[in-house]
Amino acid sequence: MLIYLCVEFVVEQPTYRTFDYVLVAHKVDDDMDQKAQRQRAFIQQLEKKNITITRIIHDDKVFFGLRAPTEMFLDYQYLLKVSDSCNWCGDVRGSVNQPHMQICCAFSSENLEELLMKDVFETMFCLHEVKEIYKYRSKCLCVTSCLPVCPPCRCYFGEKVALYYLWLGWYTKLLVPAAALGVVVFLYGLAFFNTNPLIKEVCQSSIMMCPRCDKWCPVWQLSDTCTYAKVSHLFDNEGTVAFAMFMAIWATLFLELWKRNRARHVSQWKVYDWCEEEEELILEIVNDPNCNPKQFRHSYLRSTLVLTLVTLMLMLIIGLAQALVVFRVVAAPLMSEGSCKFIKDHANTVAIMLGAVLHYLTIQIMTRVRMKTNSFAATERNFTVKMFTFQFFTLFSSLFYVAFFLGRINGRPGDYVRIAGWRLEECHPSGCLTDLFIQMAVIMLLKQTLNNIFEFIVPWFRNCLRRKTAKKLQRKCGQCYRKACHNNQGRVEPCDICKLRDWLYNYHLANTDAFSLFNEFLEMVVQFSFTTIFVAAFPLAPLLALINNIFEIRLDAIKMVHLERRLVPRKTNDIGVWTKVLEAIGVLAVIANGLVIGVSSDFVPRLVYRYRYGPCANGSTHTHCMQGYINDTLSTAVVSHMAVRDDFLPDQMITGGGFNVTQCSYRDYRSDEDYTLTSQFWLVLAVRFAFVILFEHVVVVCKFIAAWFVPNNPIHVKNDRLIDKLARLKEELREIKRSKSTDV
Numbered sequence: 001m002l003i004y005l006c007v008e009f010v011v012e013q014p015t016y017r018t019f020d021y022v023l024v025a026h027k028v029d030d031d032m033d034q035k036a037q038r039q040r041a042f043i044q045q046l047e048k049k050n051i052t053i054t055r056i057i058h059d060d061k062v063f064f065g066l067r068a069p070t071e072m073f074l075d076y077q078y079l080l081k082v083s084d085s086c087n088w089c090g091d092v093r094g095s096v097n098q099p100h101m102q103i104c105c106a107f108s109s110e111n112l113e114e115l116l117m118k119d120v121f122e123t124m125f126c127l128h129e130v131k132e133i134y135k136y137r138s139k140c141l142c143v144t145s146c147l148p149v150c151p152p153c154r155c156y157f158g159e160k161v162a163l164y165y166l167w168l169g170w171y172t173k174l175l176v177p178a179a180a181l182g183v184v185v186f187l188y189g190l191a192f193f194n195t196n197p198l199i200k201e202v203c204q205s206s207i208m209m210c211p212r213c214d215k216w217c218p219v220w221q222l223s224d225t226c227t228y229a230k231v232s233h234l235f236d237n238e239g240t241v242a243f244a245m246f247m248a249i250w251a252t253l254f255l256e257l258w259k260r261n262r263a264r265h266v267s268q269w270k271v272y273d274w275c276e277e278e279e280e281l282i283l284e285i286v287n288d289p290n291c292n293p294k295q296f297r298h299s300y301l302r303s304t305l306v307l308t309l310v311t312l313m314l315m316l317i318i319g320l321a322q323a324l325v326v327f328r329v330v331a332a333p334l335m336s337e338g339s340c341k342f343i344k345d346h347a348n349t350v351a352i353m354l355g356a357v358l359h360y361l362t363i364q365i366m367t368r369v370r371m372k373t374n375s376f377a378a379t380e381r382n383f384t385v386k387m388f389t390f391q392f393f394t395l396f397s398s399l400f401y402v403a404f405f406l407g408r409i410n411g412r413p414g415d416y417v418r419i420a421g422w423r424l425e426e427c428h429p430s431g432c433l434t435d436l437f438i439q440m441a442v443i444m445l446l447k448q449t450l451n452n453i454f455e456f457i458v459p460w461f462r463n464c465l466r467r468k469t470a471k472k473l474q475r476k477c478g479q480c481y482r483k484a485c486h487n488n489q490g491r492v493e494p495c496d497i498c499k500l501r502d503w504l505y506n507y508h509l510a511n512t513d514a515f516s517l518f519n520e521f522l523e524m525v526v527q528f529s530f531t532t533i534f535v536a537a538f539p540l541a542p543l544l545a546l547i548n549n550i551f552e553i554r555l556d557a558i559k560m561v562h563l564e565r566r567l568v569p570r571k572t573n574d575i576g577v578w579t580k581v582l583e584a585i586g587v588l589a590v591i592a593n594g595l596v597i598g599v600s601s602d603f604v605p606r607l608v609y610r611y612r613y614g615p616c617a618n619g620s621t622h623t624h625c626m627q628g629y630i631n632d633t634l635s636t637a638v639v640s641h642m643a644v645r646d647d648f649l650p651d652q653m654i655t656g657g658g659f660n661v662t663q664c665s666y667r668d669y670r671s672d673e674d675y676t677l678t679s680q681f682w683l684v685l686a687v688r689f690a691f692v693i694l695f696e697h698v699v700v701v702c703k704f705i706a707a708w709f710v711p712n713n714p715i716h717v718k719n720d721r722l723i724d725k726l727a728r729l730k731e732e733l734r735e736i737k738r739s740k741s742t743d744v
Contacts, residue, residue: 018129019054019065022503024122027060038120049287056500061122063503072286079282125565127506129156157560158569159271163262164517165553167575168524170261172549174254178247178531178542185243185539189234198606201630202229202429210413210637210664211652214423218652219661222630228428235537236433236601244536244593245699251532251586252703255579256710263713266573267720274573310386314393320362321397328355330422351425352435356442359398381577384518388581391526395443399534402436403592403600412635412668412675414643429630429667433601436537444530444541448548451523456555459510459563510564517567520556521578524549528582532589536596590699598692605633608684632680635670638663643675 028036043053043064050072054065154162193199203226211217266272284291331351335343343350407427411417417424428434494502530538531545560567597603609629611617616625637644639653639662653661669681 019067019127019499021066021124021126022506023064023066023124024507025062025064025120026122027057027062035120042120054496054499056496056503058500058504061507063500063507065499065503075286076282079285080279123507123511125506125509125511126568127502128509128566154269156569157567158571159266159269160517160570160572161560161567162269163265163572163575164520165557166261166265167258168549168553168556170258171254171524171528172546172553174250174257175531175542175546175549178250179546181243181246182535182539182542185237185239186234188239189237192237193230193233196233197624197626198629199226199229199233201628202226205630207631207634208655208661208664209429210666211648212426214647215649215652219655219664221655222429222665225428228434231437232428232434235437235539236603238603240536240539240601241597241603241695243539244597245695245702247532247535247542248586248590248593248699249702249706251582251589252706253710255582255586256707256712259579259712260710260714262574263717267717270724271571271573272717272721274571276572279571310389313390317390317393318397320394321401324355324359324362324398325401326419326422327358328352328425331355352438353442355398356439357446359439360443360446362394380514380518383515384521384577384581387518387522388525391522392529395526395529396533399436399439399443402432402439403534403537403596406435407432407667412670413637413647413664413666414641414675416647427667429634433537433596436534436596436600440530440534440538440541444527444538444544448527448544452548452551452555456559456563459559462510463508463563506565512565512567516564521575524552525578525581525585529585532585533592534596535589536593536601586703590696590703594692594695594699598688598695602633604688604691605629605684608680608687612683613680633667633669634665635668635675636663636665636672637675638672 025039026035028039030036039062046053046066050069052067052069054067056063056065203223205222207222208219209222211219263272266274281293284293328351331354335350406425409417410424410426527545527548531541535541606626606629609632610625613632614625614629615623615627639645639648653664655661669678669684670676671678
């Protein structure tokens with residue numbers, strides 16, 4: 001296991017080196033205690049590697065300040081120079097104007113995390129530089145995407161953190177056109193809110209609909225759902241098709257333009273050719289010149305075991321999604337017999353919203369459970385793929401049911417499909433897309449608002465409590481009256497009292513680890529999934545994401561600077577496997593949106609009716625082409641029919657006015673005589689499949705053209721790399737000639 005030490009150098013004037021790492025352990029008075037012996041053995045192991053250790057005892061804690069030798073940094077710098085993994089050393093020679101340079105050195109500690117787990121050491125952390133924090137305090141309040149990538153901030157937090165903010169800033173900028181177009185689509189639906197003939201047909205209808213559930217639900221009038229029909233039209237209109245195509249192409253352009261932006265910045269940072277494997281080898285050599293490289297290994301047994309466990313976990317997640325379906329199936333009829341008139345009249349909608357809230361709670365619980373199963377031995381790539389897969393299935397398993405199965409497998413009067421005696425729920429006559437919209441809106445709003453509140457408020461509240469404790473402990477440290485500690489401008493090493501105060505300040509900040517940045521990436525990539533995959537059902541998703549990100553980028557910066565321990569600066573030249581994940585989401589977005597428009601929405605049935613069965617298809621020019629569409633999508637069930645009468649009780653067929661109903665309508669294309677599927681059903685089904693295939697092929701071709709048209713690397717980046725490589729080769733050639741002349 002490699003632990004990175006943050007070594008700070010000031011170029012312009014000599015300064016003392018700050019401590020790279022601090023270990024904290026519980027004070028043990030008995031020298032023969034096993035924990036004390038392990039502590040001593042580990043500290044002796046570090047001292048053999050010339051690592052300077054400062055030990056300060058305070059109360060019941062023992063603090064060990066670790067400082068790596070300068071020779072380790074010089075070896076690391078030289079090996080980077082002669083390797084092909086990074087052209088970083090050329091940047092060192094040209095950066096004398098920068099006030100600070102931060103380099104990551106390493107010492108080996110194969111058993112430190114094991115000691116942490118066995119409570120030999122309580123914690124370890126990298127130190128915040130208090131003077132640097134005050135420099136960034138005002139900037140974080142008005143942070144933009146350029147702040148974390150400016151040279152001082154990038155050197156302080158490392159390229160890995162800088163790339164996260166660079167990606168988040170770029171994502172937020174490109175959300176602006178997507179959010180604007182989503183608002184236009186929403187306003188397009190709003191413009192025809194009161195004049196649309198489909199809405200008028202629902203609101204002015206006298207059709208009696210069949211009961212929604214067994215036993216308790218009575219027949220109901222179609223006009224009772226006038227508001228529901230209006231909301232459906234806001235998100236299920238012709239504009240959503242164009243918007244879904246735009247978002248699929250937008251996702252591709254976003255990734256291609258991000259690759260260009262990344263290439264430009266990593267080229268400026270001189271880490272374009274950085275290679276993680278080579279740097280790990282360099283760190284191992286710096287730590288132990290006689291080390292052997294870690295061999296690549298593969299075990300079919302281990303892979304089979306992992307695949308089995310992952311499959312079982314996914315089955316559990318899908319089972320939870322089905323449990324939510326059962327909840328909605330049971331909740332709707334139970335609320336239909338309640339005493340509250342509002343809930344009774346809107347039982348299905350309330351059941352959908354409650355299901356969405358329970359879905360959100362399930363997401364939070366499963367996320368915490370999976371985080372607890374994290375292993376230190378897990379590689380970042382494998383961990384990322386597994387965690388995102390689990391999170392994706394948790395989030396979207398219920399949404400896939402609502403989008404593609406709700407209202408399509410529930411059966412018909414006389415042959416309803418039931419789960420444990422409960423009838424499956426049905427779609428509204430105006431379409432099924434509103435159910436998906438409600439589900440997405442509730443989850444997205446809750447996830448973004450509550451997550452941001454808890455992510456910021458909880459560390460802030462803990463920090464306030466810990467600050468009081470820290471002040472009490474700092475008062476016990478005593479008061480430093482040494483003038484050199486206050487006016488040395490970093491040129492004199494502070495006394496033990498000042499060191500301890502600084503260590504206590506960092507000790508009481510919120511803990512961070514190697515996966516802290518992963519959590520931030522996961523949250524944003526999940527949001528990207530919501531913004532693209534089912535955007536046809538929720539055109540306002542990009543707008544909500546944009547508003548959230550404006551706050552997210554600032555809250556993350558404030559939290560990272562003031563509320564959390566300092567992340568160890570790490571070099572990288574990409575966001576890693578997240579790029580592949582985003583590409584996979586882009587492909588899935590094309591498939592999902594094509595299916596949502598072709599299968600879930602009423603776009604295709606309305607299209608078929610307009611040109612095949614509607615008034616305009618018969619040559620009529622005096623009426624609207626969509627006049628009579630709602631009635632055309634409904635079939636009639638005669639209560640006295642042998643196939644129907646067993647499904648409805650006599651009390652269910654009595655209206656609120658006391659009239660007895662002999663027939664009711666339901667949403668389907670079936671014959672009124674023998675309840676077989678009509679030819680219109682098969683025509684609509686064929687057109688649905690044709691539309692999905694056509695939509696996906698057209699959008700995929702557009703995606704490939706966009707990816708080809710926008711090159712990953714700007715031309716000036718390629719030219720700069722050539723010039724930089726040429727300069728390095730010339731420099732090495734001059735050094736060789738110089739060494740030969742010296743030998744002569």
